[in-house]
Amino acid sequence: MPQPVWTFFVNALKIFQCPFTFCNSEDIFVAKIRYIYLKYQFMEDTIAKTELLNGGEFLIRDARAEDTFIPEELNEEQKMIRQMTTDFLEQEVLPKAAQIEKQVEGVVPGLLVRAGELGLLGAHMPVAYGGMELDTNTNTVISDVLGPAGSFLVAIAAHTGIGMLPILYFGTPEQKEKYLPRLISGELKASYCLTEPGSGSDALNAKSHAVLSADGKNYVLNGQKMWITNADLPISISFLLKLMATNSLVLS
Ligand SMILES: Cc1cc2nc3c(=O)[nH]c(=O)nc-3n(C[C@H](O)[C@H](O)[C@H](O)COP(=O)(O)OP(=O)(O)OC[C@H]3O[C@@H](n4cnc5c(N)ncnc54)[C@H](O)[C@@H]3O)c2cc1C
DSSP states (O other): OOOOHHHHHHHHHHHTTSOOOOOTTSOHHHHHHHHHHHHHHHHHHHSOOSOOOOGGGGGTSOOOGGGSOOGGGOOHHHHHHHHHHHHHIIIIIGGGHHHHHTTOTTHHHHHHHHHHHTTTTSTTSOGGGTOOOOOHHHHHHHHHHTGGGTHHHHHHHHIIIIITHHHHHHOOHHHHHHHHHHHHHTSSEEEEEOOBTTBSSOGGGOOOEEEEOTTSSOEEEESOOOSOTTTTSTTEEEEEEEEOTTSOEEEO
16 A cells, blocks of 8 residues: 655655665665655555554464464565565675674674675664664564574574664663664674572573772672673673662663
8 A cells, every 4th residue: 555655755755764785786775766756656555554463372362263372473574674685694794694693703704794784784773773664574574584694693583682682672862872773773782690600590590790980980890790692792892781789670
């Protein structure tokens, strides 16, 4: 269903502020124009029209077959993004699979920057921070295509998921402004430090803690973390959930 014509111009303004391009070989300007046109035509269709269910509600509620999203229902925009992601996987990620698994220095950070250039790191992030604000189905398509990416999938998933989402959901306006655009571009790499030698799933049992310095300007972090994806990347930022003296969880 076509949207009102003014949405074309609103989308045009938004997209031209974004780092989203489609593939190496295509002229960025033409790709963006094409994308804006498709967004204008189809964006409304990418937003789920069905009632949203919370958590595990799907287990106890009757579900209609037509409410279940299937790949055959991908719209033109989603197909383009799937193709662009497939090109990235096949042409840039898979040829480096052995280097990725051997953790050759610079390979994963370089691919994350490349993913940022393609818009893949901000597909789920607000336009205000340089993201694409695409719907869950489109982001599922991206994750699905990157499934065979081996350890690179773990890196990009940790970056865009457990690394970035806590900032989006719980960060202060200043933290979002400061970090999200640079995480969306791939300049910064995100990691999420939860697991400790003595606690994993049982997160509230974490022993690491943050104490505000006497001048109130910095937090002093003490403790031990392990198994942190992306923590070894250069310019990695680690967002830790720290148990404070007040027993409240904070993002630092
Ligand atoms: C590839 C990979 C990447 C990772 N990246 C990160 C990362 O980026 N950041 C990070 O913080 N951690 C990371 N981890 C660590 C991972 O999150 C931990 O393994 C996880 O937190 C579980 O902790 P654990 O291994 O200590 O298991 P435990 O918490 O000891 O759990 C052991 C088993 O008991 C079950 N269990 C635990 N509690 C309960 C309960 N209350 N009721 C029933 N069953 C329970 C669990 O399901 C599990 O099967 C990563 C792990 C892997 C494999």
